[in-house]
Amino acid sequence: MELNILLGIGQIILLAGFVYIFIQIWQLKKIRDSFSEDNRPVNLEDILGAMSGKIKQSESRLSETEQHITEVKAQLKTAYQKLGIVRFDALADEGGKLSFTLALLDENNSGVIITSIHGRQQSRSYTKVIKNQHSEAELSEEETLALKQAMSKPNN
Numbered sequence: 001m002e003l004n005i006l007l008g009i010g011q012i013i014l015l016a017g018f019v020y021i022f023i024q025i026w027q028l029k030k031i032r033d034s035f036s037e038d039n040r041p042v043n044l045e046d047i048l049g050a051m052s053g054k055i056k057q058s059e060s061r062l063s064e065t066e067q068h069i070t071e072v073k074a075q076l077k078t079a080y081q082k083l084g085i086v087r088f089d090a091l092a093d094e095g096g097k098l099s100f101t102l103a104l105l106d107e108n109n110s111g112v113i114i115t116s117i118h119g120r121q122q123s124r125s126y127t128k129v130i131k132n133q134h135s136e137a138e139l140s141e142e143e144t145l146a147l148k149q150a151m152s153k154p155n156n
Contacts, residue, residue: 080104080111084149086142090117103146109133111150113143 082105090099098118105111113128113135128137133151135143 077107079106081107082109082111082150082153084146084151084153086146086149088142091119094118094120101140101142101146103130103143103150105130105147105150109151113139113147115140115143 082103084103084105086101087097088099088101089095089097099116101113101115103111103113110131113130115126115128117124117126128135128139128143130147133147135147139147
């Protein structure tokens with residue numbers, strides 16, 4: 001009688017082991033099939049080959065992106081990156097600070113200063129070219145202040 005009980009317990013343990021192994025195999029098949037887009041069986045070599053191709057494609061795209069970033073950085077060196085603006089009253093009897101001076105500079109502190117002087121009868125605008133922090137034309141007090149503001153900005 002005891003032998004029958006032991007054999008019955010052994011059969012139950014074996015059945016539980018088979019069920020466990022079946023579940024593990026089923027889960028592994030699901031994982032394997034997830035690598036195949038058309039649900040056909042694949043082997044490890046096919047999976048590794050596909051991944052290798054995707055890695056090479058990603059490396060190629062990364063190289064192209066790095067080249068593009070280098071080109072954009074070179075273009076940005078000459079783009080206006082720094083700005084200084086001073087508003088002021090050009091005439092003693094006017095208020096509201098309607099006149100202004102705007103300094104626009106690139107990475108090398110070269111660019112342009114635009115000054116607009118507002119009066120009752122007319123307004124005038126002037127530009128002065130800046131090369132490496134200096135102007136060939138003499139700068140007014142407001143233009144010098146706008147230039148200093150712009151040059152105090154850090155390079156991006």
